[in-house]
Amino acid sequence: MEVTIDDKHKIVGMFGESGAGKTTMLKVMAGLVNAAQCTMHLPMHCINTKGRYNPCVYIGADSALFDHLNVAENLTLVIRHSESRQSNSLDLDEVLGLCGISSLMSKMPWQLSGGEKQRVCFARGLLTGKKLLLLDEAFSALDWKLRQVMHQVLRTLASKNGFRAIMVSHSLKELSLCASEVIVIEQGAVLNQMSIKSAVDYQIGSTQNVEVNKADYFCAVNGIFSHIDDQDSSLQVWLLSKSEAVSESQNNGQNKSKDKSRVQTDACRLYVKVPSVNSAEMNNNQFVSALLLPQKGEPRSFALNANQLSVSRHDNNQTSMVNCFPVCISNIIENTTGVVVSGRWHGQVFHSLITIKSFQTLNIKVDEKLYFVCKAL
């Protein structure tokens, strides 16, 4: 198994069935397991060194904290004894703010919930000063909302603090929200290495003959935050960005993304609900509030499930659906559970899952101009 990762990809996803060898791959990279048949090439980094001199820190779903110490002691232990820490490494307060765990400091590991434990493990990994994070389902115990917050944290770390991450997940949807490239692994071999966009399309193509869960069909939509809606303060207005992936527009610096937001017209707007967050979460996590109120011009990905989108022949303003946009139908996939209709709008592909009955009623053809509608995301 051999993988080469280009330097321009800050966050790379690794995707595959369970048992495909994702965890082994990461552990080999972290120098924790010896396996000669796995190699990873990352320019600028000397990988495959043993244990503590390895530039990667491995953070797993069930990584254990040291049970005899409380959270604060677990974290200060790393600050005191880790040899990879440098003067410019993140300090304790920064990390606590990023992970929203200030209130857990005096708790013992066995008093923490699974999600809290995972955030403390992530914080501990950041404190080592190592810049390459190997995240093996590291946020799997977090609910979707908090997980999105951590994805946001990860993207910020990648763009501002020079962190890089390789993220393992069995959910392509999770990966599509932060990674720019995906490595698909099957039975201990690299099957494919491609951009996240093509991975999503690939997934949809490969499942066309299989009866799959409706949630498996989705598309990752990239948007740039514009403003809060004038009439309804619980709605954010995002403008669809033309860039292929969020992290690319981040990498190319501020200028380009400003250019992009200038060319966006009001026509390509998407309404997104302001997430409801209770005040306790707000107080101890600056990034939950960042999720609430993004910066103007901030790019982000949204996962849009195919069953959220409906197809309409008319630009109908008389519905409760706030999002309505014109698409050009690019692809139609029929299977036993329904029909996936794919359409392009502003260079991005959307997928809508509809029943066979409505497909026949609407009589949809490729290259037709139709409308996709959905409620606020």
Next chain:
Amino acid sequence: MSALLESWPAIWLTLKLATITVVILLLIGLPFAWWLAHYKGKLKPFFEALVALPLVLPPTVLGFYLLTAFSPNSYLGSLWITITGEQFIFSFNGILFGSIIYSLPFVIQPLLTAFSQLGTHVKLTISTLGISPIRGFLFIILPIIRPSIISAATLGFAHTLGEFGLILMIGGNIPGKTQVVSIALFNQVESLQYEQAHALSMFLLVISLVSLTLLYKFNRQARLFSAQQRHGALL
């Protein structure tokens, strides 16, 4: 009380012997048990047997071999005399060495179990966090297995208190030098000094009972603690 005072030299000698034995055994035992717990070679069963050997061997057998090995006529015995200027057998150093071998399994076994149960994930976590193995051992692994270290020390201490055959063989019965409590007691009974024998026996009984009670109390707390952890992990 006066009876106990009469036996004071023997009590003092015994406590000194047991303390030094435990300290030396921990210093040797911790690294050795750590090594043995991670050693995966063919000789592992042999080393484990070697550690357990003093458990099954009659103390007199051990004493006999030590006596012959370190007698002034032997190579080791004469070497010791050249280095230190004094005889090895019938000296405090002699009974200390005997005690270390005699109590070895009682200290090493709990440590070995603790290190083996620790699992590899602790070691891997330490290494991926960029912590050196030595610092990890001192500041993370030793604190984790502290309950086992305390039980090892208590068992080693209590076991050395009760030593008889081996010390009689290698140390003889020199008051103030090699005469430990158990031998002094034997002497007193032989010479029909039952009052002193009673005092000494009671003293030994109380010390053993107290140290074992403390040990089990501590172990129970440690068990409760780990049960809580497991409970937490399940939820």
